[in-house]
Amino acid sequence: MARSRILVALVALVVLLAGCGIPDSGAPIVYRAVPPGGGDRPDPPDARSNPQGPQKGGTPIQTVEGFLVAVGSSSERSYATARTYLSAPAAWKPAGSVRVFTLSSVTAVGRPDSGRVRISGQQIGLINADGSFTPSVQAIDRTVQLSRTGDVWLIDNPPGDILLRSDFFSQIYVPATLYFLDPTAQRLVPDIRYMDASGSSTDRWTAAVRLLLGGPSQSLGGAVRTAIPANTRLHGNVVQDNQHVVADVSSEALDSPSLWPAMVAQFIWTIKKVTGGEVRLMIDGREVSTIGASSGAKVDDIVDQFDPDALTANLSAYRVAGGVVQPALAGGRQVPAAFSVTTGVVAASMSADGGAVAKVGQAAGQQTLYLGPSAGPLTPVLTEPKILTPTWEFDHGGAITAINDRELVYAQLNRPVTPIRSPELAAMLGKRGRIVSLRLAPAGVRLAMVISDGSGGSHIVVGVVKHNAGESVSVGNLHVVSSQLIDAADVAWNNDNGLVTLAATSRGEVVQYQIAADGSNEQQSPSGLPTVPTRIAAVPKQSNQSTLAAVGGRLYQFYKPGWRPPAGHNGEGLVIPATSVFYPS
Template sequence: MRRRLVPALAVLATLLVGCSTVPTSSPNVVITQAPNRSDEPVGIEPVSPEKGATPEEVVRGFIDAAASSTRQHPVAREYLTPQAAKSWSDETGITIISPSYSAVTTEAGAVRVSADWVGNVDPRGIFSLSDQENYSREYTLEKVGKEWRIADPPDGLVMLLPDFSRLYDQLPAYFLDPTGQRLVPDPRYLIAGDSQPTALINRELDGASAALAAGVKNPLEGAQLRRAITVSSQIVTVDLTGLSPNPSPELSELCAQVVWTLQPFGARSVQVLIDGEPVSIDGIPSVQTVDTWASYSPEGAAVDAVGHYVFNGAVYTVDGKPVPGPAGAGAYGLTSAAVSANADGQLTTMAGTTAAAGGATLLMGAYGGDLAPVLAGDTLSVPTVAATRDETWVVRGGDEIVRVPAGGPAQAVATPTLGGLGRATVLQLSPDGVRAAVVIDGPEGPRLYVGTVNRSPDGGVSLPDLRQVAPSLSQVVDVAWRTSSSLLLLARDPGQARTVPYTVGVDGWNPQDVGTAGLPNEPTAVAAAPDRQPLVSAAGSIWEFSAGTWVTLIAGQEPLPGTEPFFPM
């Protein structure tokens, strides 16, 4: 499956080891509620108001005091009038703003806070981009004795981006793709502390985010935790109720969901209980690990998923050798390609596009065998595939998304919001097939959008809602899925007017510049896959990202000529 470039060197290196941090610069965003807080202080706690503080200093102190892990934010309440301190709720949300904000007294005597608006995290820890670039809010202050205090604080927390980064961790809540083959991450932001495992499983019990829910199943639906999750002797114990203990596919799925979700918390071994009794599944130990449920891995990669690319109409692998069959001999004059793998990781189906004066054609067939025409159009985007279904997707004519199952007829994918956004130029399915990243050329130029694939019982397929991701990045050229929850894209660097690779979370979190060190020219296309080093085409040759720089595919040799790199899925 094909993608387009990588993020900043340091950022991509971070991606490769799976870290998650908060951006140093990012599109505007708001957070509407803090997840459950730990009873233990985390990091640096804020200070109480100083005597004689000015109104501006009081407001700034109140915002600084949001960066606390202590329940009820007692220090923040010290900046409020007694009545406001009693009525103010710190649990209705978090608004994240830039650290370079202003607090200025207005002519009416209020203090106006202005900042870049970074985003929202709701009560379930779900981050969303703000639909506004600027945050502005006026605070009314009153004298309490001799000291100024805030009389009308907004409910929820207003928090500076570095503070949010220090206090909150990004963790994946997992759900199941409709085929039951892969776990699908749904990023959540939870305050650091011992309560994280319990909080994260509770988020799964509540269900997937609104943006993802239509595209996944929740094996934990209807269940509840009987008690808080415990960690003892490197074993995490999860006690659930509201479920049948009888062996079933659903029981296996929820065990896989729970075990993979709890992987980040140090102990690899998980014991799942139902009403206090260990689950009993044939062939499954009572203490489970991610290896027990390796088949559900959210980042699984095909065994033969080495990089491919196109040169002179033929398809090659990254060792510079043509693929077997007519496609490798250049028989079709392919301009782009994609390859599917089966459940065992062997390459099975190839799709490729050709272009001529009369338009474009999509061809499909067995990997290494003959390809046959299956779809035509004035224009066709680079084909894309996912690991969970043997089907190929393309954009035809910029306004129609079409899926072609292997051996089946083409089917239009309903996209009710696409017409109002612009012309789609790039489409890439996520490895699990649940999400689609789309580059749409609209009034503000090519921008990146993400939608969730919705499959109805009658066989219909749609992308009902396309949400803009990373609005601060313009002139997007290409996009790829680095993992099932992170994207690589090529976009115009506003400071230097050049195309640069970036990384960004699937929810729009933390866009970062990867860098172009080692490349002979601006990148034009990118390929990525879980657990694989990204590829890029630049100056008509193929490059690989390694150790913080772009290098030739074969060490010590000249770059291999080629374009349109991709990885099988």
């Protein structure tokens, strides 16, 4: 069974966190250490159980521990119960960022009756005003003074900000997927926020739409756009009406007719994902289906056109073996013509729409990147000592790869290869770090990388790709979402906000990690693999059995609860050679 180390599951925040902005630039932050091999934890206290306030005859330590539990349970944001632990409750006006932290200890300072108590732990992230989570590590070391009032110890100087214990989040907060647009306004890009699970469905649905109206999170800043015109407002609440969930927005939504389909898609897919129901979108009381009909755009067609789950539907996997690209599994689609006449391949990839392919060939100690349409021919565009497997933008507009373990480059069909600017990445790599693998998310925009520290340690890093004026490309807003892995060699996207990687433990076992792309959650489970895979292929929205890996020159497939060679007709494990494996992506 997977051992979950839940580090946040986060806060809903439209109400709670006004003004706690996070800088969108600067050096990337390693926000937590992942102990190789993990370890079981005792169950956390139930933060939903309405703590009763400080107890008569309790100790200063018990008062501080109760205060931290009460803060974690105060989803109504007035912190009424938490204030009962304070000697001057009305004077407490917490401000600034909400700090998610793992609690290490609550200890007395000096004599037990001195009333001084120290709170120690590690901050793992900050919750932003827009409901998003930003990894950020630093020590938490606060000393509070208590005084006795009758038989009760009360806190005189509570922390000036909110300290939220990480082990409460999965109990009381739930993620919500909002959708914004890639720079071309052709595809939806997920943006994960966090809602208060204790509120009603209407509360959560309404909060999600208001967050959508507020624009993308800071982590996606500059890399996505919105088609929803400024000043568009939500009328009332998002409500259930018979078989539909209904949202009514103001007439400002009509102000950008050229982006009408994209705007409708943002609203409907966000509400659909948050509520799980069928959606009726209204503009000043009129159904968009009637408005859309007059403009020639049918709502059902718009929903299908922008379906975020369709980006990776019905894909076949391919493998590289003996320098040749082949179908990964029996019954898979034939390889594109551009690969069928190709030998000497060490790595290959294909755009998600199947329109373009790339291969890396090797000769005389050099590697050459070839690009071309899937029907061929392939053209050499770059030769370097080392080139990583390219990762494609969805519409095969371009591919990103890394050369010589250190530099990102952007390659397009029939255009020169250009460097990608990323001062944050350069700072992260330092003198010894190297890029081991990289993958664009299915909708593009977000880039996940495996970074080696040069001494066997690996980090999973996520950033955003920005297409700037003058056709330059940059990668920024980097955050380490999993650290201190051992010998991780690849990472793949397996859902809108999820990554999968495999790494070794200090005991030599191979462990599978499921990692939230915003760094908010991580799970690990035994894999049963003999060694760490050199390449992983996963398809978001498809079954776990679609996940493949090249391990020790052989193909493995994920079958719950672990990995094994693909099964033949009689259930026996097949020996299928593979030095690399990939889906169109």
